[in-house]
Each structure stands twice: as C-alpha cells, then as structure tokens.
Amino acid sequence: MRLLLLALCLSLLLLQGRLWVSGEGIREVNQLKAQVAERTEENRMLAVRNAALEAEVQDLKQGLAAVEERARVDLGMIATGETFFQITPQRLTDSDR
Template identity: 35%
Template sequence: MGNRLIPAILVALLAIVHAQLWFGRGSVGNVAELQRKLDAQRSANLQAQQANDRLASEVRDLKEGLEMVEERARMELGMVKPNEIFVNVGK
C-alpha cells in the first residue's frame, strides 16, 4: 500500500501542474493571446508615434517658416511692425 501511495501522489501533483499549464491563468493559450494583444498594441503605438512625429515636424516647419518669411520680408521688402522704428544704415 505504501509503495503505491507515493507514485499516486506524484501523478496527482503532475496532473495538477499540467492542468495549470493548459487551463490556468498562465496557460499556454492565455500567454499566446496576451502576446497577440501586446503585438497589436506595439503596432498601434508605432503608428501613433509616426503620426506624432509628422505633426511635430509640421509644427516645427510652420514655426520656422513664419520666422523665415518675416525675416525675408524685413530684409527685402523693409517690413516694419507697428510701434517699430526703421533705421537704415548705409553700406
């Protein structure tokens, strides 16, 4: 009787561990599903990051573009803002 009790307990423990592997919280299917969700989220994050980078580039271009337009208008066209005094120093 004692010879058969230990193997029976070990088989029962093995069955419990095996059941956890296939049906439990950290099961193979559950981990695979979480990995798919993680991959989808990483893809969405990458697309969002690319969109953010494009928008940041557009904002930077608009800011620098306006400064360049203003500078060119001042140099070539003599643009003066309100309440500014234009002084032309000869060459």
C-alpha cells in the same frame, strides 16, 4: 515510496491540466501576446503620426512658408500684388461631342 510517487504523478497531472486548460494558462498567455503585438503596431503607427505632426509644428514655428501655405490652402488667401486666376473646365456642348 509508491504512495509518494503516485502523489507526485497526480500533482504533475493536475498542474499540467491547469496550465493547458484553465483560463490562466497557455490560452491567456497567447491572448496577451496577441494584444502586445497589436499594441506595438498601434504604437508604431502613432509614433509615425506624432513625428509628422512634430515636424509640421517645428516648420510652423521656424518658417513663414508653412504659415503662408496654410493660409493659401485653408483660407484661400493671396499675397499682396498677386492676381488670382481660376480656371474652370470647358463644358462640352452637344455639337462638340
């Protein structure tokens, strides 16, 4: 009976040591939890970005206002009948200072 109890205690100690010390134990579980948290945050940020891009795609598909805005901003286009004015900042001379 004592031999069986000794064997069980020794087995328990070995298993506990493996759980706490080995690479496949608690340390790995904690590392995996941290990786899951990082991936979850990354996925959340990508989902927000995807939603914004999806809204922009839908806007481009449905309305001409978005296309017109893109043409104005990206290509510098103006509509027929519009007059383009460019206002530049006034330069200060030495006498104005």
